[in-house]
Amino acid sequence: MIRENIEAVKQKMAGACDRSGRKMDEVTLITVSKTKPVEMLKEAYDAGPRDFGENKVQGLLDKIPVLPQDIRWHMIGHLQTNKVKYIVDKVYMIHSVDSLKLAKEISKEAVKKNVTVKILIEVNVAEEETKFGTTTEQVISLTEEIAALPGIQIEGLMTIAPFVEDPEENRVYFCKLKQLSVDIKAKNIDNVHMNVLSMGMTGDYEVAIEEGATYVRVGTGIFGERQYLK
Ligand SMILES: *Cc1c(COP(=O)(O)O)cnc(C)c1O
Numbered sequence: 001m002i003r004e005n006i007e008a009v010k011q012k013m014a015g016a017c018d019r020s021g022r023k024m025d026e027v028t029l030i031t032v033s034k035t036k037p038v039e040m041l042k043e044a045y046d047a048g049p050r051d052f053g054e055n056k057v058q059g060l061l062d063k064i065p066v067l068p069q070d071i072r073w074h075m076i077g078h079l080q081t082n083k084v085k086y087i088v089d090k091v092y093m094i095h096s097v098d099s100l101k102l103a104k105e106i107s108k109e110a111v112k113k114n115v116t117v118k119i120l121i122e123v124n125v126a127e128e129e130t131k132f133g134t135t136t137e138q139v140i141s142l143t144e145e146i147a148a149l150p151g152i153q154i155e156g157l158m159t160i161a162p163f164v165e166d167p168e169e170n171r172v173y174f175c176k177l178k179q180l181s182v183d184i185k186a187k188n189i190d191n192v193h194m195n196v197l198s199m200g201m202t203g204d205y206e207v208a209i210e211e212g213a214t215y216v217r218v219g220t221g222i223f224g225e226r227q228y229l230k
Contacts, residue, residue, distance in 0.1 A: 002040060003047040005222045006031075009205075013216065016209035027209055030074050030198075032219030034059055035226045038066055044222060045071065051092075053217050057083040064090055076158075076198075076217055078132045081105040093118040095158040095198050095215075098134045103146040110151030117151060120158040120198055123180065125173040131160055136180060143184055147191045156196030156214070157181050167204035174199050174211035181212075 009029060017024050032053040033041045041052065041063060050070060054060045055077025064073055072092035079087075079096055087094075088109040097103050097119045110117045121143055124133030134142050139157070147154055159177045161170040177199055185194035200208025202221035209216060219226065 001224075002043045002222060005224075006044065006047045006049060009218055009221050012206055013209060016206040020210040022209065026214060028215050030076070030215050030217045031222055032076065032201075032217050033063070033223070034077070034219065035228065036223050038063060040223055041067055051215075053095075053219075057086055060087050060091065074215075074217075085109045088117055089113045089115045091117075093120065093155065093196075095120045096122045096132065097146070098122040098124075098132050100142060100145050103149055103152060107149035107151045115151065116153050118153050118155045119146075120156050120196060121146070121154065122158045122160075123177060125159050125176045125180075126162050126170075128162055133159065136176065139180055140184060140187070143192060144189055147189050152191075154192045156194050156198065157184075158198035158215075160201070161199065161204055161208075164203070167207045170204045171207050171211060174204075174208045174213065178212040 013027055014024050028051055029049055030051045030053040031044050031049040034055045045068060051072045053074040053076040060073055075087060075091045075094045077096060081102055084105045088106060106117055121139060122133040123139050124131045125136060143154060146152060157177055157180060161173045164170055178197060181194040181197055196214050197212050198215040199213045200216040202218050205216035205218055
């Protein structure tokens with residue numbers, strides 16, 4: 001079932017690439033495996049994906065040691081400063097950097113461990129009160145401040161769009177994030193690449209690809225609905 005789901009997602013990704021004149025190798029599928037047991041991740045791994053996303057530090061610490069070493073682990077959830085030290089040298093990328101305080105902590109731990117950490121700045125483009133992320137007004141100044149910190153490489157932007165019935169409703173937000181990344185790129189800030197746009201989830205990844213996503217984060221579409229205890 002997982003293999004079939006991954007194939008179906010890949011086909012839809014290819015369709016969205018076709019419609020928007022993009023190449024499939026410009027877009028990477030991140031398999032969002034939060035709450036899922038290791039056996040299911042192995043099944044997904046065997047079907048091809050090498051990028052996995054978790055939204056909790058504990059999930060990463062539980063899964064990284066017991067799964068193949070060539071997996072690129074993405075931290076996609078809100079990260080508390082006091083937990084940065086546990087994952088800074090274990091993940092491929094942190095998608096959820098939304099404050100200078102968090103970036104400073106990542107920088108401090110990166111320098112201590114002698115690594116460079118790839119990060120994305122999370123932007124709350126839809127301005128939802130329940131979501132983390134910096135604002136569209138603040139993203140440029142935040143990017144400039146973070147770019148000056150050692151041990152951090154800014155690769156691009158990330159957003160979590162609203163939960164909607166019709167994915168077309170989110171097109172405007174994906175378009176906005178793309179425009180923001182173009183604006184930031186034009187500033188040629190040292191130490192800032194704007195090659196990554198992490199946007200689109202199970203409900204809206206096709207629209208996100210049409211608007212320029214380079215990472216789509218898909219959980220439910222691969223593993224089925226998540227079950228949370230309480
Ligand atoms: C859970 C999660 C996803 C995946 O959501 P689905 O709707 O299950 O595809 C993507 N991004 C983030 C940040 C998440 O927390």
